[in-house]
Amino acid sequence: MTGLVLRRLALIPLVLLVASAVVFCLPRLLGGNVTRSVIRARSLASAPDPAAEARLAAELGLDRPLRDQYLAWLSGAVRGDLGRSFTTRAAVGPEVVEAAGVSATLAVLGLAVALAVAVPTGVLAADRPGGVGDRAVDRVGAMALAVPEFVVGPVLVLLVAVWAGWLPAIGWGSPAQAVLPVVTLAFFPAALAARLVRAETRVALAHPSTTTAVAKGLSRRRVLAVHVLPRSLTAVLAEAGPFLAGTLGGAVVVEVVFGIPGLGSLLADAIGSRDLPTVQAGLVVVIAVALVLTLATEVAGRALNPRLR
Amino acid sequence: MRWLIAAALLVIAVIEWPVEATDFANRLDPPSGTHLLGTDQLGRDVLARVLGGVRWTVGLGAGAVAVSVVVGVVVGLATGWLDGTRARVVATLVQSVVDLVVALPALLVGLVTAAVLGPGLVPAVTAIVLMGWAPFARLAHRLTVSVRGEDWVLAARSLGAGPVWILRVHVLPAIAGPVREALTARFVGAMLTLAGLSFLGLGVQPPTPEWGAMLAEGRTYAFVAPWLVAAPAAAVVLVSALAGRGRVR
Numbered sequence: 001m002t003g004l005v006l007r008r009l010a011l012i013p014l015v016l017l018v019a020s021a022v023v024f025c026l027p028r029l030l031g032g033n034v035t036r037s038v039i040r041a042r043s044l045a046s047a048p049d050p051a052a053e054a055r056l057a058a059e060l061g062l063d064r065p066l067r068d069q070y071l072a073w074l075s076g077a078v079r080g081d082l083g084r085s086f087t088t089r090a091a092v093g094p095e096v097v098e099a100a101g102v103s104a105t106l107a108v109l110g111l112a113v114a115l116a117v118a119v120p121t122g123v124l125a126a127d128r129p130g131g132v133g134d135r136a137v138d139r140v141g142a143m144a145l146a147v148p149e150f151v152v153g154p155v156l157v158l159l160v161a162v163w164a165g166w167l168p169a170i171g172w173g174s175p176a177q178a179v180l181p182v183v184t185l186a187f188f189p190a191a192l193a194a195r196l197v198r199a200e201t202r203v204a205l206a207h208p209s210t211t212t213a214v215a216k217g218l219s220r221r222r223v224l225a226v227h228v229l230p231r232s233l234t235a236v237l238a239e240a241g242p243f244l245a246g247t248l249g250g251a252v253v254v255e256v257v258f259g260i261p262g263l264g265s266l267l268a269d270a271i272g273s274r275d276l277p278t279v280q281a282g283l284v285v286v287i288a289v290a291l292v293l294t295l296a297t298e299v300a301g302r303a304l305n306p307r308l309r
Numbered sequence: 310m311r312w313l314i315a316a317a318l319l320v321i322a323v324i325e326w327p328v329e330a331t332d333f334a335n336r337l338d339p340p341s342g343t344h345l346l347g348t349d350q351l352g353r354d355v356l357a358r359v360l361g362g363v364r365w366t367v368g369l370g371a372g373a374v375a376v377s378v379v380v381g382v383v384v385g386l387a388t389g390w391l392d393g394t395r396a397r398v399v400a401t402l403v404q405s406v407v408d409l410v411v412a413l414p415a416l417l418v419g420l421v422t423a424a425v426l427g428p429g430l431v432p433a434v435t436a437i438v439l440m441g442w443a444p445f446a447r448l449a450h451r452l453t454v455s456v457r458g459e460d461w462v463l464a465a466r467s468l469g470a471g472p473v474w475i476l477r478v479h480v481l482p483a484i485a486g487p488v489r490e491a492l493t494a495r496f497v498g499a500m501l502t503l504a505g506l507s508f509l510g511l512g513v514q515p516p517t518p519e520w521g522a523m524l525a526e527g528r529t530y531a532f533v534a535p536w537l538v539a540a541p542a543a544a545v546v547l548v549s550a551l552a553g554r555g556r557v558r
Binding site: 023030147157163256274 | 417420421424426427428497501504509510524525527531532539542545549550
């Protein structure tokens, strides 16, 4: 197990190197006119004159050979300097780190809420077939799976913030501002997890070990919590990679909807204005996080399920 | 029923709706007799724009899935059929690429594509196809492997039929059922990814009446004109609910 973890850890920098080369070089090769987009983002001028474009290209280093540009960026990156934004000229590194912190908070809260709702619901739904929980997983779950974040978010804003006026519609920082984004983000993972947990709990309930626990005279609650629950979480954990990735994708939309200064909205803005340094830094961070998380979920899955070892 | 819905959507998509027609005197008008779903900030009829959006949101989603299914099934048939050591190595390689692509979140790929090619319709559709072929390739591969040894395939072989003929005439019809089943779920996924990218401003750009882009535009006016949010949101939910249950991300 340690060997596997070390091998996979060693692979991460390699994958990151390839990924960084791709996200650095491809936009410069295929991305059309970067300087024009940057000028447009800075000054709203729709047709800048060629001299200004050439000056900007020189200023941003876009006139140098691609290989030199990449090596310069890479040597900076390994020393922790991710360059300066094309549009604002601010240092990209601190900006990305700060945004990533916000996104991480949002994603962790979203996942925590999703699991807090989904795990008990899934277990109880399997324990009482046809009961309230079971039907809720079927009906609400099906709806939650069909409705994307970019619909849930604006509709929640409309209902809760605009009409009822209970919570602020946008912003980030106070607990009240966190409620709507976290609920929006939790919607899809909660529905997915509830289904996975329910399916696995059904299997676990039929397992001989459950019969033994019941025959020992344990209370129903104890049987469910101690004997059934651990067996019901392997699928959720095994799916945790795509799950977290999905949360990541959902988080981009949620951040844009609620005006949250996270990595997702930073990336969406930077891509829109062709601010390549910010895009590169943001994507490399996202990919690194995804790689580490995938490894972590695999380790957790093995720790929880002895048969995988 | 499904065909009826598809036919209705096709008719709506083909019709030229007056999506750009502005009624400047009646901007941000609530739903009324003249404008059933109200008007937007430029006085454009929201109903016309929602109907006009079928061509973009539903049409592009369906188009992207159509390309994905053709590419995916061809790849899956080929890797499932290939025999011999060297061919097996190629097939295994292709299938590990498939596994990798299936594991990537669609919106992240959309972000990367938009980062590489710049925001727009073409990059967004490219991203969906880049993602979309893999699940079909995986499915077709598994199904092909499972029917490859059947007696009727061996019979066709012993009659001297070539691989392309066998795959087209004997294998493809046998695997078509499950592929067709997967089609609607994947269509919903493709449509939602496209609308999501457009919502983020990275896909189809305004003033094109794509539902995700309309939602993003309408959000600015949510306080004074909630129908600008409600109408495209309802359209997206309606179509994904009609097309199939749930999405696969």
